[in-house]
Amino acid sequence: MDSHSHRILVVEDDASLRxxxxxxxxxxxxxxxxxxxxxxLEAVQAxxxxxxxxxLPGISGPxxxxxxxxxxxxxxxxxxxxxxxxxxxxxxAGGAMVLPKPFSGNVLLQTVAALLVxxxxxxx
Numbered sequence: 001m002d003s004h005s006h007r008i009l010v011v012e013d014d015a016s017l018r019x020x021x022x023x024x025x026x027x028x029x030x031x032x033x034x035x036x037x038x039x040x041l042e043a044v045q046a047x048x049x050x051x052x053x054x055x056l057p058g059i060s061g062p063x064x065x066x067x068x069x070x071x072x073x074x075x076x077x078x079x080x081x082x083x084x085x086x087x088x089x090x091x092x093a094g095g096a097m098v099l100p101k102p103f104s105g106n107v108l109l110q111t112v113a114a115l116l117v118x119x120x121x122x123x124x
Contacts, residue, residue, distance in 0.1 A: 006048040006116065009041060010034040011064075012078070013056050017101075021051065024105035030112065038064035047073045049115055051108075052095075054079035054086055062093035074119040076111055078103070 008030045012018040018034045025032035035041055038059050044050070050073050052061030059067075065075050075097065077090045082100040090098055097115055099107065 005031075006112075007031045007033065007046060008049050008051060008112065009044065009047045009073075010051040011036070011038050011041065011056060011061065012051075012053045013037065014053075020105075021108070024108055025051075025112070027105070028109040028112070044068060044073065045071065049073055049112060049119075050075040051112075052077050054090070055081065060089075062089045062095060065095055066093035074115050076108075076115060 008025050010018065010021050010025070010032060012021060012034065013036050015036070018036065022032045022034045038052070038056055038061065050065070052065060052075050054061045054077050056064075061077055065072070072094075075095050076099055077095050077097065078099045078101055079086055080101040082098065087098060090096070097111060099111055
């Protein structure tokens with residue numbers, strides 16, 4: 001499966017960062033759909049990967065992810081407030097990948113690629 005067939009859903013409340021994330025992912029060859037609130041997401045199970053801001057208006061990224069029914073796509077959580085407590089909330093929700101803000105486009109693309117390889121059926 002090439003990167004063009006990967007559908008990445010991004011939830012980030014900051015409009016300028018949301019646009020930047022979409023540009024970075026699109027330049028990396030992914031189909032990127034962006035939203036300002038987790039409640040606006042539809043057809044999450046059809047996504048290859050989620051990029052979720054931790055602190056969102058309404059439901060938080062980790063709380064949203066914890067509510068998803070299996071099978072759920074793997075997620076990368078982004079946060080400007082990295083701390084052990086935040087990482088614990090992410091882990092409790094079933095997430096593992098955290099990118100502290102600010103991060104470069106290359107780091108985002110490398111993290112998405114690593115997560116997709118890691119979550120591929122048969123990968124160990």
